[in-house]
Amino acid sequence: MNPRTKPVATRSRLYVVLGMLGLASSALVVRAVDLQVVRKDFYQEQGDARYLRDLAIPVSRGTIFDRNGEPLAVSTPVDSIWANPPEVLEHADRIPELAKAAGLDEEALKQKLVERSDKEFIYLKRHLNPDDAQAILRLDIPGVASQREFKRYYPSGEVFGHALGYTNIDDRGQEGLELAFDDWLAGKPGVKRVIRDRKGHEVENVELVREAQAGRDLTLSIDRRIQYLAYRELKAALAEHHATSGSMVILDVPTGEILAMVNQPSFNPNARTNVDPSYRRNRAVTDVVEPGSTMKAFTISAALETGKWKIHTPVDTRPGTYTLYGHTISDVHNKGLIDVTGVITYSSNVGAAKIAGSMSRDHMYDVFHRFGFGEVTGSGFPGESPGYLPIPKAWGPVEQATLAYGYGLNATPLQVAQAYAALANDGRLRSPTFVKGAQNPERTVVDPQIAANLRAMLETVIVAPGGGGAVKARVTNYRVAGKTGTARTAVGGGYQKKYSSLFAGMIPASNPRLVGMVVIREPQGAFYGALVAAPVFGRVMDGAVRLLDVPPDNVQNWYAAAPEAARKIEAPRKAPDGTEEMSTIDDGVPQE
Amino acid sequence: MKIAGAVVLLILLLATLASALAVVHTRQQSRSLFVELSRLGNERDDLNFEFGRLQLEQATWAENNRIEQIARGKLGMVSPGPADTVVIKR
Numbered sequence: 001m002n003p004r005t006k007p008v009a010t011r012s013r014l015y016v017v018l019g020m021l022g023l024a025s026s027a028l029v030v031r032a033v034d035l036q037v038v039r040k041d042f043y044q045e046q047g048d049a050r051y052l053r054d055l056a057i058p059v060s061r062g063t064i065f066d067r068n069g070e071p072l073a074v075s076t077p078v079d080s081i082w083a084n085p086p087e088v089l090e091h092a093d094r095i096p097e098l099a100k101a102a103g104l105d106e107e108a109l110k111q112k113l114v115e116r117s118d119k120e121f122i123y124l125k126r127h128l129n130p131d132d133a134q135a136i137l138r139l140d141i142p143g144v145a146s147q148r149e150f151k152r153y154y155p156s157g158e159v160f161g162h163a164l165g166y167t168n169i170d171d172r173g174q175e176g177l178e179l180a181f182d183d184w185l186a187g188k189p190g191v192k193r194v195i196r197d198r199k200g201h202e203v204e205n206v207e208l209v210r211e212a213q214a215g216r217d218l219t220l221s222i223d224r225r226i227q228y229l230a231y232r233e234l235k236a237a238l239a240e241h242h243a244t245s246g247s248m249v250i251l252d253v254p255t256g257e258i259l260a261m262v263n264q265p266s267f268n269p270n271a272r273t274n275v276d277p278s279y280r281r282n283r284a285v286t287d288v289v290e291p292g293s294t295m296k297a298f299t300i301s302a303a304l305e306t307g308k309w310k311i312h313t314p315v316d317t318r319p320g321t322y323t324l325y326g327h328t329i330s331d332v333h334n335k336g337l338i339d340v341t342g343v344i345t346y347s348s349n350v351g352a353a354k355i356a357g358s359m360s361r362d363h364m365y366d367v368f369h370r371f372g373f374g375e376v377t378g379s380g381f382p383g384e385s386p387g388y389l390p391i392p393k394a395w396g397p398v399e400q401a402t403l404a405y406g407y408g409l410n411a412t413p414l415q416v417a418q419a420y421a422a423l424a425n426d427g428r429l430r431s432p433t434f435v436k437g438a439q440n441p442e443r444t445v446v447d448p449q450i451a452a453n454l455r456a457m458l459e460t461v462i463v464a465p466g467g468g469g470a471v472k473a474r475v476t477n478y479r480v481a482g483k484t485g486t487a488r489t490a491v492g493g494g495y496q497k498k499y500s501s502l503f504a505g506m507i508p509a510s511n512p513r514l515v516g517m518v519v520i521r522e523p524q525g526a527f528y529g530a531l532v533a534a535p536v537f538g539r540v541m542d543g544a545v546r547l548l549d550v551p552p553d554n555v556q557n558w559y560a561a562a563p564e565a566a567r568k569i570e571a572p573r574k575a576p577d578g579t580e581e582m583s584t585i586d587d588g589v590p591q592e
Numbered sequence: 593m594k595i596a597g598a599v600v601l602l603i604l605l606l607a608t609l610a611s612a613l614a615v616v617h618t619r620q621q622s623r624s625l626f627v628e629l630s631r632l633g634n635e636r637d638d639l640n641f642e643f644g645r646l647q648l649e650q651a652t653w654a655e656n657n658r659i660e661q662i663a664r665g666k667l668g669m670v671s672p673g674p675a676d677t678v679v680i681k682r
Contacts, residue, residue, distance in 0.1 A: 063644070074648045077641045155651035228656035476674050552679070 057190035062215035079133030087143025187215030221257030241523035256430030292485030295406030356404030424512035479509035484529030501532035
């Protein structure tokens with residue numbers, strides 16, 4: 001038997017080992033619970049952050065079309081080159097190559113990369129043609145990649161500059177209709193989650209976080225051809241009269257749609273750096289002008305509404321001046337004893353002032369206000385001005401007299417056009433719209449009979465010998481009704497010796513289809529509306545009625561003006577469906 | 593009794609195996625379909641962009657001012673006056 005110095009405590013050693021094992025495993029369990037349960041979110045997030053990425057799916061902005069489907073603003077894809085500075089700096093030897101390909105200064109590029117070395121994303125060059133971007137990517141420089149973006153192009157350039165506005169470099173609307181309809185046009189970029197490897201390549205698509213929603217297209221009420229005509233004629237008139245600025249608006253009477261809206265000076269939305277900010281203003285809706293004599297149409301509407309005045313009620317304008325509380329109102333020529341129609345025909349300030357004096361100021365204000373003066377038209381154009389119409393309490397007898405011929409209040413050209421459209425539309429006013437088919441509800445502002453009377457009076461301005469003299473607003477074979485106006489430019493509370501020439505009119509007078517409003521500010525030399533603004537109306541409308549196939553007032557006029565043509569047809573043909581609508585057979589380039 | 597248990601176990605084992613393979617297959621299929629979907633999506637986008645570019649080009653060529661210059665200047669075209677226009681009943 002082997003002698004043992006001490007009996008071995010097998011059992012207790014076993015307990016010690018077991019105890020240690022137990023401790024170790026519970027430590028593991030505790031650690032596991034800590035990792036898997038207690039701090040799971042943190043680790044999961046950190047893990048995902050190392051390989052999961054949320055990527056934006058770019059969407060293109062909707063196209064803007066004119067009423068005939070011609071594109072006016074189109075977004076096309078471009079590529080922006082971006083870099084991950086730390087990664088590029090690791091391969092610093094390739095920076096010269098990159099700078100050359102991207103057309104950047106080498107030193108500047110290096111400096112930029114070092115400065116932003118704590119970032120992971122910087123743009124190197126934005127909005128490159130996809131082919132040029134490919135040339136840079138083909139160099140295969142680590143840390144350089146491209147991103148899809150969109151750039152907006154405006155094929156019509158200056159002609160549509162003000163109406164459309166423009167977008168910024170991120171393709172968001174900044175001005176004009178681009179801004180007004182930004183939410184509609186922009187769409188929503190999608191987001192997808194992907195797994196990326198260390199080099200940033202997409203390995204797998206995990207899920208679509210949000211589906212991309214492309215921008216919606218917008219069809220405007222503007223007709224590109226009429227817009228161009230208005231642009232061309234307005235520009236020519238500005239050059240001819242050395243005027244500082246001008247605006248023209250054309251409305252479609254039955255629907256209230258804006259067919260053209262142009263201003264001068266204009267700007268090219270494709271290249272708008274270094275453009276005087278005032279050139280970018282859509283003066284037809286943001287700038288106000290005193291309506292001057294064009295306002296007389298509404299003064300007379302108010303007078304006819306009282307019932308005290310009929311179209312042939314005599315008005316004594318002798319001796320061509322009228323003094324009221326020391327304020328003298330004068331006519332250009334003493335027209336003597338005329339009637340209410342004559343006040344419009346000869347644009348008598350004295351007559352308008354005397355008629356206004358017979359009405360209550362509340363009634364006059366009410367009629368002006370009903371025609372939309374002093375309130376935004378509701379066209380939705382950003383920055384639209386409501387104009388200014390003083391409240392009746394502020395009117396003294398002199399103010400009331402001057403308001404009667406359009407001084408002491410102001411309005412945007414669009415407001416004046418809207419008011420004339422109400423006269424053209426049998427007294428029903430419809431807010432103008434830029435969107436095709438978006439008919440705003442109409443409301444009756446004046447009795448249809450009064451509107452018809454006014455149209456007849458306005459026609460005398462164009463046709464009467466020695467009348468308002470707006471013969472230059474005439475359009476061959478069509479009857480035109482309209483009113484000229486001349487307003488002094490108000491500067492800093494006083495009037496300067498500067499004028500604005502206005503003309504507001506409608507065509508064809510017997511059943512108006514189009515209303516046009518022309519404002520030419522500060523013409524040099526001649527400044528009467530009849531000489532400056534009316535010819536623009538005549539020339540633009542001559543083309544517009546042809547483009548829109550508006551039938552002439554009556555076909556006999558046509559034959560009388562063109563006996564040659566009348567002889568060419570033997571008998572008028574009747575279409576199988578028996579409609580007798582008249583139409584010109586040509587809608588080609590409008591004549592000058 | 594024992595044999596029946598083993599059979600059931602075997603069936604379950606096979607079913608598990610089959611479903612595992614099916615998962616692998618479906619996953620593979622979904623990946624390749626997704627790749628195809630992305631490819632087609634990109635193709636559609638590219639075609640749309642191309643269409644946009646062509647529209648833009650067309651609009652640029654059809655710019656009214658350019659047409660007018662060519663028609664009046666180069667081709668010597670004029671607008672028909674009232675004497676050259678016949679109104680017909682339609």
